[in-house]
Amino acid sequence: MTASHPTGALENNMTNTRRALDVTPGVASAYATRLLRDLGWDVVKVESPDGDPMRRQPSRWGGAEGAAFEALNAGKRSVVVDPVALAALVEAADVVVGDLRPAVLRSMGLEASAFEQWRPGRSVVSVSPFGLVGPKSDWPATELTVQAASGLMFLTGEADQPPQQLAPYQAELTGGVVAASSALATVCAPRQTDPLRVDLSVHEAMVTHTFQATGPYAYYGEVARREQRIKAGLRMVPTSDGYVYCAPGAVNSMRMDGIAQLLNEPRLAEERFQTAEGRMQHWNEFFGLFVPPFRTKTAHEWFEAAEAMHMTFALVQTIDDLFACPHLEAREFLHELETTSGGAITTTLLPYRTTSTEPAAPRPAPAAPGVDTERVLSEWTAM
Amino acid sequence: MLPDALAGTLKGVRVLSLEQAVALPFATRHLAHLGAEVIRVQTPERARPIEQSSIELIRSKRQVGINLGAEGGPETFLRLAAACDVVAHNFTPRVVRKFGIDYEGVRAVNEDVIYVSLTGFGTTGPWGERPLFGPGAEAVGGHNLLIGDPDAWPGRPGTGVYADDTCGLYATFAILAALEERGRTGAGQHIDISLYETMVAHLGPVLAEQSRGAEARRAANDDARFAIHGVFNARGHDRHVAIAATEGQLDALGGALGVSPVTTASVSAAVAALDAEDAEARLVAAGVPASITADACDTLTDPHLWAHQFYEVRRLQAEGGATAYPHQSAAWGGHTDGLVEEPRYVGQDNEAILREVAGCTPDEIAGLIESGAIGEANVAPTGGRRAAADHETRIGRGELSRVDAPMDWGVFGDR
Numbered sequence: 130m131t132a133s134h135p136t137g138a139l140e141n142n143m144t145n146t147r148r149a150l151d152v153t154p155g156v157a158s159a160y161a162t163r164l165l166r167d168l169g170w171d172v173v174k175v176e177s178p179d180g181d182p183m184r185r186q187p188s189r190w191g192g193a194e195g196a197a198f199e200a201l202n203a204g205k206r207s208v209v210v211d212p213v214a215l216a217a218l219v220e221a222a223d224v225v226v227g228d229l230r231p232a233v234l235r236s237m238g239l240e241a242s243a244f245e246q247w248r249p250g251r252s253v254v255s256v257s258p259f260g261l262v263g264p265k266s267d268w269p270a271t272e273l274t275v276q277a278a279s280g281l282m283f284l285t286g287e288a289d290q291p292p293q294q295l296a297p298y299q300a301e302l303t304g305g306v307v308a309a310s311s312a313l314a315t316v317c318a319p320r321q322t323d324p325l326r327v328d329l330s331v332h333e334a335m336v337t338h339t340f341q342a343t344g345p346y347a348y349y350g351e352v353a354r355r356e357q358r359i360k361a362g363l364r365m366v367p368t369s370d371g372y373v374y375c376a377p378g379a380v381n382s383m384r385m386d387g388i389a390q391l392l393n394e395p396r397l398a399e400e401r402f403q404t405a406e407g408r409m410q411h412w413n414e415f416f417g418l419f420v421p422p423f424r425t426k427t428a429h430e431w432f433e434a435a436e437a438m439h440m441t442f443a444l445v446q447t448i449d450d451l452f453a454c455p456h457l458e459a460r461e462f463l464h465e466l467e468t469t470s471g472g473a474i475t476t477t478l479l480p481y482r483t484t485s486t487e488p489a490a491p492r493p494a495p496a497a498p499g500v501d502t503e504r505v506l507s508e509w510t511a512m
Numbered sequence: 513m514l515p516d517a518l519a520g521t522l523k524g525v526r527v528l529s530l531e532q533a534v535a536l537p538f539a540t541r542h543l544a545h546l547g548a549e550v551i552r553v554q555t556p557e558r559a560r561p562i563e564q565s566s567i568e569l570i571r572s573k574r575q576v577g578i579n580l581g582a583e584g585g586p587e588t589f590l591r592l593a594a595a596c597d598v599v600a601h602n603f604t605p606r607v608v609r610k611f612g613i614d615y616e617g618v619r620a621v622n623e624d625v626i627y628v629s630l631t632g633f634g635t636t637g638p639w640g641e642r643p644l645f646g647p648g649a650e651a652v653g654g655h656n657l658l659i660g661d662p663d664a665w666p667g668r669p670g671t672g673v674y675a676d677d678t679c680g681l682y683a684t685f686a687i688l689a690a691l692e693e694r695g696r697t698g699a700g701q702h703i704d705i706s707l708y709e710t711m712v713a714h715l716g717p718v719l720a721e722q723s724r725g726a727e728a729r730r731a732a733n734d735d736a737r738f739a740i741h742g743v744f745n746a747r748g749h750d751r752h753v754a755i756a757a758t759e760g761q762l763d764a765l766g767g768a769l770g771v772s773p774v775t776t777a778s779v780s781a782a783v784a785a786l787d788a789e790d791a792e793a794r795l796v797a798a799g800v801p802a803s804i805t806a807d808a809c810d811t812l813t814d815p816h817l818w819a820h821q822f823y824e825v826r827r828l829q830a831e832g833g834a835t836a837y838p839h840q841s842a843a844w845g846g847h848t849d850g851l852v853e854e855p856r857y858v859g860q861d862n863e864a865i866l867r868e869v870a871g872c873t874p875d876e877i878a879g880l881i882e883s884g885a886i887g888e889a890n891v892a893p894t895g896g897r898r899a900a901a902d903h904e905t906r907i908g909r910g911e912l913s914r915v916d917a918p919m920d921w922g923v924f925g926d927r
Contacts, residue, residue, distance in 0.1 A: 147692075160716070168689050188726040191736030200720035252517070260845070263819040268796050273733070273741060274803040277754035280811040282743070284670025286660060288910040291743040291752050292805040294733050295669050296658035298717050306681045307843045311518055313688035314546055317695060318521035325517040333822055333845040336811055338677050340568045340840055346808035347837045348564050350916040351903070353808060354750060355670060365651060365666050372666055374651035406901060409909065436642065443648030445666055448722040451654050451712055459637040462709055463719070475723035480682050480713030481705035482634060484615075485693060 147171070147316065148509065150218055150249070151205070153227035153237060154181045156272075156298055157256040157331055159201035160305025161226050165312060166204045167479045169486065173222075173505050174205045175215065176498035177237060184470075184498075189297050197298070199468045200476055202494035209499030212239065214506060221509040222249040224312045229255035230267070252315035252325040256308040260330035270332075275300045279335030284342055286355045293355075304331030365445055366423045372445035373428040375435070385419075387440050391431075392422040469496035518844060522548040525691060526869070528596040529553060529573075530589070530613070534646065534673045535707060536602035536630045537569040538680030543598075543687065544572040545842040551592065551865055553578055559858040559889030568840060570855045576866075577859025577887045584885035586611045591870040594621040597694075598687055600628035604643055605635045615702040624700040626690040630683055634706040644707055649675035653711025658718070662730045679710040681843060740765060743805060744780050746788035750913040752805040753783055753791045761800050768798035807913060812838060818924055820845050825921050836921045859888025 147170040151162040159174075166172040174181070181202075186195040210218065219225055227233075231241030247253050255261055258270035265278075276282050276294055286293030308329050315325045345351040363376040363383065376383060383405075389397035397418050401407045408415045423431065428444055435442035444450070452475060457463055460482065465473045476491055495501060506512040525548040529540045537552070544550040552570060556577035562570065576592070579585045590613065593599045599618050601608055608614040608629070615627045629635050632644025650656055650669055660667025669675075686703045694700060712719070722728045733754070735741040740757040757765045766774040769782040769791070783791050788804045795802035804810055817823060822845045823838040866872040866886070880886045906912045 156717075163716075164685065187737060188721050188724075189735050189737055190721070190726050190728065190731060193721065193726040194724055196720035196724045196726075197717035200717045259816060260820060263816045265816040268803075269799050269801040270803075271738075271756040271801045273735065273754050273756040274801045277743070277752075277805040278803040278814075280806045280808060281670055281674075282754065283752075283805045283807045286667060286670070287664070290661070291733075291745055292670075292754075293660050293667055293743075294754075295674075296655045296715060296718065297735075299669075299714070302714055302716065303678065303681065303843075306678075306685055310542075310681070310685045310688050311844055313685065313692050314518050314521040317525075317688060317691050325521075327517050327844070329844050330820065333817070333820065333841070334681075334843045336817065336822065337840065337843040338671050338674060339808070339811060341565055341671055341673060342808045343812050343838075343840065344564045344568070346812055346916070347919075347921065350918055351808075352913040352916065354910065354913040356668075356911075364647070364668060365656065367665065372651075372656075374648050374656075376647070409901075441643050441645060441648060443644060443652040445651040445656055446654050447657050448654055448715070448719060448728045451719070452723070456633060456637045456639040457709070457712065460634055460709070462712065472724055474720040476720055477709075477713045477716060479686075480710050481686050481703055482636075483686070483690070483701050483703050485690065485699070485701035 148173070148222045148224075148250075149312065150175065150222040150225045151227060152215075152219075152225055153229070153233050154183060155228040155233070155256075156183075156197070156201060156301035157304035157308060158226045158228055159183070160302050161254070161256060161308035161312065162205065163201050163203060164306065164309040164479075165224075172205045173218065173501070173509070174202060174207045174495065175218070175237070176207050176209055178209050178498060180498040194471075196468075196474050199466070199470065199474050199494045203466060203476060204492040205495060206501035206505055207495030207498055208502040208505050210502060210506070212243075214510075214512060215239075216247075217510040217512055218505070219247045219249050223251045223316060224254060225249045225252070226254045226256065226308060226312060228257045229253075229261060230257045232267070233257070247324070249324050251320070252312060252327060254308050254312050254315070254327045254329065256304050256329040256331065258330070259332050261328045265332070272298060272300055275332050275335065278332055280339040280342060281335055284339070284353060284355060288355050290355065300331050300335045303334045304329065307334045363419075366420055368423050368428045368431055369426060371428045373423065373431045374443040374445050375423075375431070387438060388419070391435060391438055391440065392419075394418055394422055464491050466491045467493060469493050518546055520547040522546040522691070525549070525598065526596045527551065527598040527600065527687075528589075528592050529599075530601040530603065530608075532602060534569060534676035535679045536600055536628075536683065538673075538677050539630070539683035539687065540600065541569055541572065542680070542684045542842050548598075550574070551576055551596070551861075551869070553589065553592075554858045555579055555581075556858050556887035556889040559891050561891040562855050562857060564837075567855050571839075573856070574861040574865060575856045575858055576862055577889060579884055579887060580611045580613070582884040584880055584883050586613055586617075588866070588870070588880060588885050589613050590618065590621050591872070592865070593618045593625065595869045595871075596622070596625070597691070598626045598628065600630065600683075600687075602630040604631060604641065605629065606641060619700075622700075624694065624698060626687060626694065626700045626703065628683060628687060628703045628705065630679065631704075631706050633708045635704045639708075646673055646675035646679075646707060649679070649707035649711050653708055654715055654718075655711060658715075658728060658730060660730050661732050664730075667730065675707050675711050678714055679705065679707045682710040682713070740774065740776060740779055742776065744783035744791075746783050746786055746791055746804075748787065750807070751788040753788050753795070754803050754805055755779065755783075755795060756801045764798040765795065765800045768794040768800060809916060813919075823924065825925050838921050838924065857888065857890040859886065860890070862886050862888060 282292040656666040
């Protein structure tokens with residue numbers, strides 16, 4: 130494979146010459162290649178002639194346009210190609226990423242095992258709900274059912290509720306981060322004669338989060354469940370204008386002396402309230418002393434007051450709060466991106482700061498399926 | 513085609529990690545899984561016992577105990593840092609500045625270093641010096657107001673380590689990206705990564721939808737893009753099935769459960785009369801996305817995960833080698849063969865590492881022990897049990913769903 134990137138690379142804001150080809154629809158592979166795009170890679174998205182179904186997806190809350198396609202494909206180019214041209218693009222790529230389940234490949238007009246013959250420069254990375262092998266590999270799956278199967282949902286929600294889903298897209302985005310890391314690992318490794326073939330499971334990426342629950346089962350047979358009394362407990366309480374997160378994590382071992390001082394409620398310093406066990410036993414009294422005082426100030430006021438006493442509180446923010454956050458603004462973390470489908474969206478670039486590269490202005494997602502076909506074929510191949 | 517393809521991809525990369533809690537240990541454990549040599553630095557005085565819950569975070573790493581507050585401590589850290597590709601910490605910016613081991617300090621002895629600051633809010637900006645823990649990061653990062661009932665108090669991800677793990681995975685990505693870049697350009701960099709910003713980034717499509725007029729909010733288990741979307745109680749205690757069906761899948765759903773018309777109410781009634789396993793099997797066979805909301809027993813005995821070798825059974829010396837326990841793989845799954853080493857205690861590898869990595873002579877090492885710059889601490893496990901009420905009380909309060917008899921994990925394979 131010879132790489133030559135004349136003017137295209139500069140025009141498209143690419144800071145290196147790595148190429149990734151995203152061959153299927155799907156949030157996980159789209160996010161993986163979006164992260165690579167943010168590193169300056171040249172990322173090409175293969176679409177069917179009628180386009181990635183995500184282009185037509187409404188908001189998951191209803192009543193508004195969706196924007197996931199715009200967010201996950203910012204800066205990529207789109208091609209619509211026949212199998213011959215696809216094979217040429219695969220050869221020219223460093224990494225091919227996609228949900229390579231047989232059914233997905235067939236929906237793209239490809240043979241189920243097409244990818245086995247693909248020979249990009251470095252690797253083929255598949256990221257699918259349950260991976261390509263094993264008893265669940267062909268299970269129908271969505272974000273919700275993968276979250277459910279991972280064990281995380283069983284632990285999420287209130288004790289008296291059925292399990293609750295996490296924030297939207299969490300499983301698929303996690304799979305995307307892992308897929309992007311896998312792609313990078315194959316590029317860091319010494320070059321092989323044959324491309325590395327990686328089969329990732331979004332499900333497994335999420336199960337990894339559950340080690341604090343699976344450990345106690347493995348060792349003691351304990352089946353942990355949704356946390357008891359977190360609403361009324363020490364995690365988040367209502368203030369005069371929203372919630373404040375008031376526990377530094379380890380609820381079980383936390384003493385109340387500091388809180389007693391902060392809330393000006395000396396009774397909370399009584400010995401019987403100093404352990405989780407004691408608080409459980411004297412729950413109603415504890416609740417009555419602990420919760421009402423928080424209503425006397427705003428969340429921001431409590432956040433600052435706690436900080437002054439070296440207690441680690443946190444604001445409980447809405448998405449609009451994030452948009453207005455002075456800290457994110459000072460760090461130039463959020464960016465406005467004009468889209469080709471109408472209006473601007475707010476997006477992040479790399480999820481960290483580095484001395485290596487200044488964040489480049491984000492670029493819109495491809496306006497329509499195949500808008501870059503000719504250009505990409507001429508830059509990447511001899512076609 | 514197994515993820516083992518990734519094993520050894522970071523062979524030859526050496527990482528020095530001044531780490532605590534979960535986020536950075538989770539990242540460096542993934543680097544170790546890729547074949548990097550990870551040296552975990554801790555303060556001997558602050559050593560904690562190796563518990564069951566920490567094994568997943570510290571295995572496959574060698575351990576050095578350095579007292580940064582003692583004479584010669586920071587110098588010892590810098591001697592090691594000079595010989596490493598990646599130097600990382602997850603303390604506040606103030607702490608590393610105080611000991612002269614911030615980016616500037618390390619760069620002075622290792623110009624091309626990839627230096628990672630993993631902090632609560634990042635090293636700059638108005639909140640840059642504030643501490644933050646993972647669960648607080650989920651709240652401030654926008655997640656908690658997207659979980660649970662719209663009319664209730666906010667929810668939170670059901671593990672104490674969601675933000676930590678997630679930030680750790682992004683840190684792994686950032687370090688790999690830096691290694692890739694250094695491979696091309698020869699230059700190192702300072703990676704400034706935070707719990708807060710990675711939580712925000714992990715809502716990317718949500719931010720985009722909100723900026724286009726959506727009203728992002730807690731929606732319990734709803735999703736407007738589906739016809740049936742929810743979690744349904746099945747027969748038995750604390751058993752549930754998650755179902756997500758589009759309009760086009762409603763006939764299949766109705767057929768699988770024998771209900772017509774297909775409504776949330778009719779599906780609820782049908783699932784309530786079935787074992788969760790039965791409902792799941794019927795729906796999946798009909799092509800309807802569905803899954804039991806797996807508990808710890810379901811995941812640890814999932815034939816699919818064992819077929820992927822996601823778990824591996826090990827007898828750990830820390831437990832006297834008497835009982836076999838399953839240990840999990842990296843986030844990308846696959847074999848853990850040869851990668852799961854016994855967890856080692858703080859400072860267990862002092863001498864070998866100072867000799868091999870820093871080039872210290874035996875006399876120098878003796879001097880460092882003498883001055884207290886290095887030390888070790890082998891704190892016995894306390895059995896891993898929290899001070900908690902007995903099982904019956906905890907089940908009664910709803911803290912535990914149930915307690916099963918100890919399982920012989922050896923049936924899943926033993927080594």
